[in-house]
Amino acid sequence: MPEQYILDGRIQNNPWQFVSAEDCESGVPQGSHLIVPLTVWQEHREDLLQRNDPLGVCLEPGEEPADLAHDLNQLAVVAIHFPRFADGRGYSYARELRRRYHYEGEVLATGDVLRDQMFYLQRCGFNAFQPRPDRDIEDVLAGLSDFSVTYQGDVHDPRPIYRRSDEEIRLRQSA
Helix, strand or coil: CCCEEEECCEEEECCCEECCCHHHCCCCCCCCCEEEEHHHHHHHHHHHHCCCCCEEEEECCCCCHHHHHHHHHHCCEEEEEECCCCCCHHHHHHHHHHHCCCCCCEEEEEECCCHHHHHHHHHHCCCEEECCCCCCHHHHHHHHHCCCCCCCCCCCCCCCHHHCCHHHHHHHHHC
16 A cells, blocks of 8 residues: 555545455454455444544445445444546546435545546546556646536536636636
């Protein structure tokens, strides 16, 4: 796991530790800030809920946010894995977490996350990013501010540009 990640537009030390299903074969591992696969969450949910440490679940492509809907208030982070940058299902998952389920915790993009995707990932609801280890984290961070004004609405402001005031647009451009 990389030592740093991007959270809410800032580079920070990464407290999260991903554990695999194999790591959990003999029970739930000890440690703080664990992110477990959805299958582990479903199998060991009660044991995991007994922990007092922050906890997260990682969704893979094909696993649905609906599978976590009733447990989101128990999770500090929902990680969404992008096995390759061309797989766009994670964008929909983040949007669904934010809009349908009103999830306010971290939504972490992990895997094949590239600079060119950052701005769009953020618009869909991601607020945490773990770029590939071979990428410069400062450069990836810069991707969050590639554009100052958008025409379409997003999870943060669903209004299209023609519904926003000129003052709002100027403020956004100067930010």
